[in-house]
Amino acid sequence: MVKSKPYIILSAAITLDGKIATKCGDAKISSHKDKIRLHNLRTTVDGILIGINTVKQDDPLLTIRYAKCGHKHPVRIILDSNGIIDHNTKILKTSTKFKTIIVVSEKIPQRNLNRLKNYLNVDIIMSGKKTVDIKQLLRHLLTKYSMQRILVEGGSKVNWSFINQNLFDELIITVSPYLVGGTRSIPFLSGTGFPNIADSPTLKLKSITRLEDEVVLNYVRPCHF
Ligand SMILES: NC(=O)c1ccc[n+]([C@@H]2O[C@H](COP(=O)([O-])OP(=O)(O)OC[C@H]3O[C@@H](n4cnc5c(N)ncnc54)[C@H](OP(=O)(O)O)[C@@H]3O)[C@@H](O)[C@H]2O)c1
Numbered sequence: 191m192v193k194s195k196p197y198i199i200l201s202a203a204i205t206l207d208g209k210i211a212t213k214c215g216d217a218k219i220s221s222h223k224d225k226i227r228l229h230n231l232r233t234t235v236d237g238i239l240i241g242i243n244t245v246k247q248d249d250p251l252l253t254i255r256y257a258k259c260g261h262k263h264p265v266r267i268i269l270d271s272n273g274i275i276d277h278n279t280k281i282l283k284t285s286t287k288f289k290t291i292i293v294v295s296e297k298i299p300q301r302n303l304n305r306l307k308n309y310l311n312v313d314i315i316m317s318g319k320k321t322v323d324i325k326q327l328l329r330h331l332l333t334k335y336s337m338q339r340i341l342v343e344g345g346s347k348v349n350w351s352f353i354n355q356n357l358f359d360e361l362i363i364t365v366s367p368y369l370v371g372g373t374r375s376i377p378f379l380s381g382t383g384f385p386n387i388a389d390s391p392t393l394k395l396k397s398i399t400r401l402e403d404e405v406v407l408n409y410v411r412p413c414h415f
Pocket residue numbers: 201202203204209210211215216217219240241242243244245247248269270271272320321322323324343344345346347348349351376380
């Protein structure tokens with residue numbers, strides 16, 4: 191069968207009550223041991239993909255600095271329909287060192303597009319009319335960039351898009367021993383949600399790893415089991 195997308199792994203650290211950040215945007219959920227595990231996982235993929243809200247809220251580097259040395263650095267991929275990513279973000283500040291792709295939509299204002307074009311090591315991919323068409327994007331990343339494996343690291347809206355469109359193969363969730371509650375905290379998945387449990391994708395538990403008080407759950411789609 192001809193592949194139409196790279197292998198997609200969704201990854202998140204959640205609290206015991208299923209949140210990925212508090213209502214104030216605090217997302218420091220996982221332990222240092224789990225960060226090392228995550229960075230080692232990052233060394234196994236070609237790209238790490240996140241949404242623009244996560245860039246705004248967390249200002250991540252998306253590097254493999256806690257992993258063992260000698261690995262090829264994955265490409266950082268940001269979904270940013272309007273091309274609003276700030277010049278002072280760590281992603282853009284380190285873009286000469288680590289390859290970065292900003293994925294915009296057709297509605298991006300021309301001045302934002304011109305600004306992004308000034309970054310030498312940043313590729314711009316246009317996909318979708320108002321928001322990024324992730325199915326089209328994944329095909330492009332497979333065929334034009336030869337990406338075989340991509341790690342999706344959130345946030346909530348991006349996770350939902352991949353699950354709602356059935357574009358993922360594996361789920362790796364760290365459950366950390368926190369309870370934050372609140373209707374305004376950020377859940378693992380946002381979006382409209384499925385009306386019935388039967389609408390949920392089918393998943394098979396592949397492994398459980400204990401890291402002191404955290405557990406790392408690894409689920410895969412049955413076709414990969
Ligand atoms: N604990 C964890 O593991 C973890 C990991 C990551 C993030 N987080 C937390 O998650 C929060 C951010 O999550 P969020 O849900 O607000 O935002 P998000 O998923 O990070 O970003 C969503 C934004 O991405 C853009 N986008 C473009 N195309 C999209 C598409 N097809 N599907 C979905 N999004 C698309 C949209 O903005 P435009 O329309 O402007 O393009 C959208 O509003 C932060 O508080 C962060 O700390 C936690």
